[in-house]
Structures are given as structure tokens and as C-alpha cells.
Amino acid sequence: MIVSNASLSGCAGVNSALCAGAGEGHLRGGSYRTTLTPTGNLVVAVCLGFIGTFGLMNNLLVLVLFCRYKMLRSPINLLLINISISDLLVCVLGTPFSFAASTQGRWLIGKGGCVWYGFANSLFGIVSLISLAVLSYERYSTMIEPTEADSSNYCKISLGITLTWVYSLIWTLPPLFGWSSYGPEGPGTTCSVDWTAKTANNISYIxxxxxxxxxxxxxxxxxxxxKLLCAIRQVSGINASMSRKREQRVLFMVVIMVICYLLCWLPYGIMALLATFGPAGMVTPEASIIPSVLAKTSTVINPVIYVFMNKQFYRCFQALLRCEAPRRGSSIKSSSKVATKAIRGVAVTGPRRTNDFLFMVAYLGQPATTMPRLGPSFEATNDVTKAASSDNNQPVAVSLVAHFDG
Incomplete structure (x- = not known):
């Protein structure tokens, strides 16, 4: 994970005896004690227990829904599943060890376990971060250039998922081979990259x-x-009174995504830079544990934002609870959509040229394969939502659908 941590050397002046004992224990490969008070360890353990439990439940539920309902097995939903898998692995292979360390007041699995913990959690955390970026790009590119063939989309998404893991490995393997290193962080209940070594080797990696x-x-x-918000605003401008609510909902979703991203990861990054470039002891172990815990909350938040605020997944979730078939709505054909209302009643007094975007869809999810493609030479002389009419002098009603994956 990209977290800012203060290694044990950062606690100089706070509790030097404990720090020294911790460092020696780590170097010997044995356990070492935390520098937190018993109350501090208890608070951290409670937070980690909550995060681990709900992160595990949320991400497992996402996988159950995806496996049970075929309608969810669309290309872009594979990216959501990739995020859930990486978060689930953090909850299974990372959080339990830091939780146990907090309850016992010492790291329990030695130096080798610390290196493994740091590598694994860094890998899964970066996979989740890069997947969020790939997901946003996929929504953007699908809206700009809608495609017709689902098979090509699966190939494209599969390639994107593979690249997220390869990219993450590129940045998490170097500490295993000498470019920086993994070691204890903060009060000694977790492990990550050594942020405090003042060598050129370590600083360049960080x-x-x-x-x-x-x-x-x-x-x-x-x-x-x-860009997606600008596109939706452009569509909304055609009939603002009919689409303002949808635009506000999409804006709310985007703001929540960005705020949660910053809340989970920015404190981690800031603490990392302070521990790396600041004077020794600037970041105390007590302070450094907070960003670490915040970063782990992403395993709970991601499924809520990107899946359960998604109408299609939510319908399937309701159906699972009620043991019935999911209710089919207007958005069921796409991978997932937050806004699915049509903007109707736009009058066009005469034929004019248009493009795919304005006369088809502002599409932020799976391509709408059932709707015709409109080329750049298309003349808007008939109603794309109704049967063709022989009277070309009548106003044309254009239907625009803006899809957005929550």
C-alpha cells in the first residue's frame, strides 16, 4: 500500500527503550513490541476489526452477486470485481495480522512475515488504486467511442485488468531486490516500505x-x-428542466468518489513524504498509525461506492435478500447505471448534421449494442425514438440517455 509510515527510528525521543527493543527484535527475526499504550492498541484493534469484518463481508457479497446473476457479468463489471478481489485479499491476508499484533501489543510473525506483509498489502493496495483509474478511463472512453461488439470489450477489459496487476508488481517487487526495503512501520503493528531511510536509493523509490x-x-x-461531467452537462443543456436531477446525482457520485479517494490515500501519501523528507522523529508512531488505518478503510468504502450505489447491483442485492428474480428496470441492459431517464421533447425544426454523442447516448458504461450507430453524415430528419414518419417537416423528438456507473 502507498502509505506513509514512520519506521521505528522515527520514535526517537518518544520511547527510545521500546524503539531499540523493537528494532533488535525485528533484526533477529523475532517478535517486537509496539510503542503504543495498551489503550492505543485496543483502539487500533477495534478499528482494524471493524474494517476487516465489514470489508470481508462487503467484498464477498459483491463476488456472490456477480457469480449468481448473469446480468452482472458485463465487461466493465469485471473491473469492479477486480477491485473487490484486491480489497478482499487485503482483508484476508493483511488486516488479520495487524489486528492480531494490535491485540497482543507486538508483531507476531517475525521479519520474514513483515516483509511478506509489506509486499502483499502494497501490491493489493496499488492494484485497487490503479483499477479505480482504469475504471474511470474505461467509462470515459466508452462514452466517447461507443462500440458494438461485446467480445472485443471483454478482451479490452481483460487486458486492462492484467495491466493493473503487472503495473502493481513493477512497483512492489523492487524493495525485494534492493531498491528500498520492506520493514516495520508506525508503532510496530504493521509493515510497509521503509519511508525513513535517508539514502538516495530509498528516496528515489519513494x-x-x-x-x-x-x-x-x-x-x-x-x-x-x-470530462464525463462536462459531457453530461452538455446533454443536460438540451433540456435542463428534465435532466437537472440526473446531473446533480452524477455530480454527487463523482464528488463522493474523489473525496473518498483523497480521504483514504492522501493522508498516507503526506505522511510518507513527511517521514521521508522531514527530520527524524517528525512523524511519531502514534500519528503514523492513523493514515494506515484510513487507507485500509478503502476496502469497506469501495464496494459501497462503486457497487452498492450502482442500481443494477442493488436490484440484484434486493433479489438475493428476497430470494426472487431481480426486478428489471430500464437500465438492466447495461453493466450498471445510476441515471437512466430519457431526455425527450427536443425540437429540431429542420434537418441538421450531428454526431454519435448528441443523437445517441452519453454512455458511461457498457456499450448500448441494441441502439443504432449514427455516423457523422447522419441527417436528423426522423425521430430516433419512434417509428419513421413520412412528414419531414414536423419537429423531431430526440431521446438521449445518460448512463453512469456508480
């Missing part, structure tokens, strides 16, 4: 990690969702 695994994904997310 700068690259911060830029390519935190800043770049964030910029991609902001750019793509910003």
Missing part, C-alpha cells in the same frame, strides 16, 4: 512510488470524471 502510484491515478480519475 518519489517514484508517490508519483506513479498515487498522483497519476488521481489525475486520471479527476480528468476522466471531469
Amino acid at each position: 518519489i517514484c512510488l508517490f508519483v506513479f502510484c498515487l498522483i497519476v491515478p488521481f489525475l486520471v480519475i479527476v480528468f476522466c470524471y471531469g
Whole structure:
């Protein structure tokens, strides 16, 4: 994970005896004690227990819904499943060990376990971050260039998922081979990259990690969702009174996504930079545990934002609870949609040229294969929502559908 941690050396002046004992225990490969008070350990353990339990439940439920309902097995939903799998692995292979360490007041699985924990959790955390960026780009590119063949989309999404894991491995394997290292962080109940070593080797790795695994994904997310909002606003401008509510809902979704991303990961990044470039002891172990816990909350938040606020997944969830077939709505044909109302009643007094976007869909999900493609030479002389009419002098009603994956 991209987290800011203060290694044990950062607690100099706070409790040097404990720090020294912890460092020696780690170097010997044995257990080492945390620098937190018993109350502090209890609070961290409660937080981690909550995060681990609900993160496990939420992500398992996502996988159950995906496996049970075929309508959810669309290309773009595979990206949501990839995010859930990476978050689930954090809950299974990471959180229990830090939880156990907090309850016992010491790291329990030695130096090798610490290195493994740091690598695994960094890998799964970066996979989740990059998947969020790929998801935003996929929504943006699908809206700009809707395609007709689902088979090609599956290939494209599968390639994107593969690249998220390869990209994450590129940035998490180097500490295993000498470019920086994995070790204890904060009060000693978790492990991650050694943020506090002041060597050129370590600093160069941390700068690259911060830029390519935190800043770049964030910029991609902001750019793509910003473009999507502009596109939806453009469509809404055709009949603002009919679509203002949808636009506000999409804006709310995007703002929530960005805020939660920053809330979970920005404190981690800031603490990492402070621990790396600040003076020794600037980031205390007590302070450094907070960003670590916040980053882990993403395993709980991601399924809620990206799946359960998604109408199609929510319908299937309701059907699972009621042991019945999912209710089919107007948005059931696409992978997932938050807004599915049509904008109707737009008068066009004469034939004019248009493009795929304005006269088809502002589509932020799976391609609408059942709707005709309109080329750049299409003349808007008939109603695309009704049967063709022989009277070309009558106003044309154009239907626009804006789909958005929550």
C-alpha cells in the first residue's frame, strides 16, 4: 500500500527503550513490541476489526452477486470485481495480522512475515488504486467511442485488468531486490516500505512510488470524471428542466468518489513524504498509525461506492435478500447505471448534421449494442425514438440517455 509510515527510528525521543527493543527484535527475526499504550492498541484493534469484518463481508457479497446473476457479468463489471478481489485479499491476508499484533501489543510473525506483509498489502493496495483509474478511463472512453461488439470489450477489459496487476508488481517487487526495503512501520503493528531511510536509493523509490502510484491515478480519475461531467452537462443543456436531477446525482457520485479517494490515500501519501523528507522523529508512531488505518478503510468504502450505489447491483442485492428474480428496470441492459431517464421533447425544426454523442447516448458504461450507430453524415430528419414518419417537416423528438456507473 502507498502509505506513509514512520519506521521505528522515527520514535526517537518518544520511547527510545521500546524503539531499540523493537528494532533488535525485528533484526533477529523475532517478535517486537509496539510503542503504543495498551489503550492505543485496543483502539487500533477495534478499528482494524471493524474494517476487516465489514470489508470481508462487503467484498464477498459483491463476488456472490456477480457469480449468481448473469446480468452482472458485463465487461466493465469485471473491473469492479477486480477491485473487490484486491480489497478482499487485503482483508484476508493483511488486516488479520495487524489486528492480531494490535491485540497482543507486538508483531507476531517475525521479519520474514513483515516483509511478506509489506509486499502483499502494497501490491493489493496499488492494484485497487490503479483499477479505480482504469475504471474511470474505461467509462470515459466508452462514452466517447461507443462500440458494438461485446467480445472485443471483454478482451479490452481483460487486458486492462492484467495491466493493473503487472503495473502493481513493477512497483512492489523492487524493495525485494534492493531498491528500498520492506520493514516495520508506525508503532510496530504493521509493515510497509521503509519511508525513513535517508539514502538516495530509498528516496528515489519513494518519489517514484508517490508519483506513479498515487498522483497519476488521481489525475486520471479527476480528468476522466471531469470530462464525463462536462459531457453530461452538455446533454443536460438540451433540456435542463428534465435532466437537472440526473446531473446533480452524477455530480454527487463523482464528488463522493474523489473525496473518498483523497480521504483514504492522501493522508498516507503526506505522511510518507513527511517521514521521508522531514527530520527524524517528525512523524511519531502514534500519528503514523492513523493514515494506515484510513487507507485500509478503502476496502469497506469501495464496494459501497462503486457497487452498492450502482442500481443494477442493488436490484440484484434486493433479489438475493428476497430470494426472487431481480426486478428489471430500464437500465438492466447495461453493466450498471445510476441515471437512466430519457431526455425527450427536443425540437429540431429542420434537418441538421450531428454526431454519435448528441443523437445517441452519453454512455458511461457498457456499450448500448441494441441502439443504432449514427455516423457523422447522419441527417436528423426522423425521430430516433419512434417509428419513421413520412412528414419531414414536423419537429423531431430526440431521446438521449445518460448512463453512469456508480
